[in-house]
Amino acid sequence: MFLSKLALLQFKNHPQREFQFSRKINCLIGNNGIGKTNVLDAIYYLCLTKSYFGHNDQQNILFGKDFFRIDATLVRDQTKHTITYKFQNSRKKELLVNEVPVPKFSTHVGQYPVVMIAPDDNALVTGGSEERRKFLDSTISQVQMKYLENLMQYNQFLSQRNAALKEFAEHNTLDKALLETYNHKLHVLGTEIFEARSLVIERLQPIFSYYYETLSLQREKVSFQYASQLRDTPLESLLEKNLKRDLILQRTESGIHKDDIEFFIDSNKIKRFGSQGQQKSFVVAMKMAQYQFIRAAKGFRPFLLIDDIFDKLDPDRSRELLNIIAGDDFGQVFLSDTDSTVIETALRENPKIYEILNI
Ligand SMILES: Nc1ncnc2c1ncn2[C@@H]1O[C@H](COP(=O)(O)OP(=O)(O)OP(=O)(O)O)[C@@H](O)[C@H]1O
Numbered sequence: 001m002f003l004s005k006l007a008l009l010q011f012k013n014h015p016q017r018e019f020q021f022s023r024k025i026n027c028l029i030g031n032n033g034i035g036k037t038n039v040l041d042a043i044y045y046l047c048l049t050k051s052y053f054g055h056n057d058q059q060n061i062l063f064g065k066d067f068f069r070i071d072a073t074l075v076r077d078q079t080k081h082t083i084t085y086k087f088q089n090s091r092k093k094e095l096l097v098n099e100v101p102v103p104k105f106s107t108h109v110g111q112y113p114v115v116m117i118a119p120d121d122n123a124l125v126t127g128g129s130e131e132r133r134k135f136l137d138s139t140i141s142q143v144q145m146k147y148l149e150n151l152m153q154y155n156q157f158l159s160q161r162n163a164a165l166k167e168f169a170e171h172n173t174l175d176k177a178l179l180e181t182y183n184h185k186l187h188v189l190g191t192e193i194f195e196a197r198s199l200v201i202e203r204l205q206p207i208f209s210y211y212y213e214t215l216s217l218q219r220e221k222v223s224f225q226y227a228s229q230l231r232d233t234p235l236e237s238l239l240e241k242n243l244k245r246d247l248i249l250q251r252t253e254s255g256i257h258k259d260d261i262e263f264f265i266d267s268n269k270i271k272r273f274g275s276q277g278q279q280k281s282f283v284v285a286m287k288m289a290q291y292q293f294i295r296a297a298k299g300f301r302p303f304l305l306i307d308d309i310f311d312k313l314d315p316d317r318s319r320e321l322l323n324i325i326a327g328d329d330f331g332q333v334f335l336s337d338t339d340s341t342v343i344e345t346a347l348r349e350n351p352k353i354y355e356i357l358n359i
């Protein structure tokens with residue numbers, strides 16, 4: 001898959017801008033605040049119909065204007081594709097693929113897979129468990145359309161069950177049949193999600209270790225494991241067993257919405273013991289594993305976006321990272337930095353594979 005052209009109109013700080021990209025490494029170079037991250041986010045937008053940074057459509061319109069538009073031309077399976085995303089204030093957002101409107105955006109997710117690595121991603125290691133669930137969800141939903149639907153349904157039943165618990169507590173009543181219905185729905189959907197997450201964690205593990213050890217030049221051994229209440233007990237039993245507690249707390253305390261991943265570095269928990277650079281290497285290796293997992297499932301190479309490529313990495317790790325992405329395991333890469341010297345020095349022997357774009 002190869003993105004050849006990107007046009008931005010009133011997207012964040014870009015009034016009007018067009019880029020032609022090369023097939024391998026595209027380096028977006030420019031000073032702080034010039035709009036490099038925004039270009040990467042525009043590519044992410046086209047692939048997953050939302051901002052990586054959680055900004056809503058409204059926040060992405062150039063200040064003082066009332067719409068934005070992103071257009072891209074790309075090649076996939078030797079065929080030319082176009083993608084357009086338009087948003088106008090107080091009107092509906094629109095997504096067009098090959099000029100045909102896409103009615104349900106969730107069907108677009110995974111068609112043009114993408115992996116982003118950004119400085120704030122350290123939250124994957126240091127932040128709350130929802131960050132890790134988000135990572136798993138974004139990985140699996142790009143390869144399995146049903147996953148996203150299951151997850152949305154699960155969350156709906158979860159809110160309904162929580163609302164019922166609240167009502168029972170307030171009115172001192174209990175509708176057992178209603179709870180059993182929710183328990184069963186949550187069990188069926190939750191078990192499917194649990195199985196998909198178990199499988200992806202198992203697949204990510206060896207790829208992750210390989211990349212981490214390469215990045216750290218074999219200095220550290222790392223691992224992770226899936227922490228889920230469903231590992232030992234079926235969800236339906238958990239829900240029945242913990243009903244008393246749920247009624248007191250007025251919310252559902254068992255289920256895949258409590259899942260987590262535990263990370264270890266030389267058998268210590270990295271959250272507490274890893275340095276910033278080690279945590280960053282961890283995140284980068286995790287994202288590379290995500291990339292290779294999606295690539296294997298799709299049969300072609302996703303886009304890789306790396307914002308502030310050398311953020312917190314020492315020169316050894318930076319060089320390793322460039323070597324890895326320059327190889328054949330990765331396809332088209334978009335990266336940003338304020339200066340091109342390190343990149344040009346590291347890739348000096350291979351000047352054909354990269355292009356410097358001054359933003
Ligand atoms: N909706 C918007 N309209 C206009 N400008 C915006 C909008 N949203 C963000 N910006 C501006 O975009 C600029 C930031 O762009 P971006 O984060 O892409 O910069 P950058 O080149 O990545 O910088 P750095 O090197 O510091 O990471 C800021 O000046 C910000 O005010």
Ligand SMILES: [Mg+2]
Pocket residue numbers: 036037038307308336
């Ligand atoms: Mg930036």
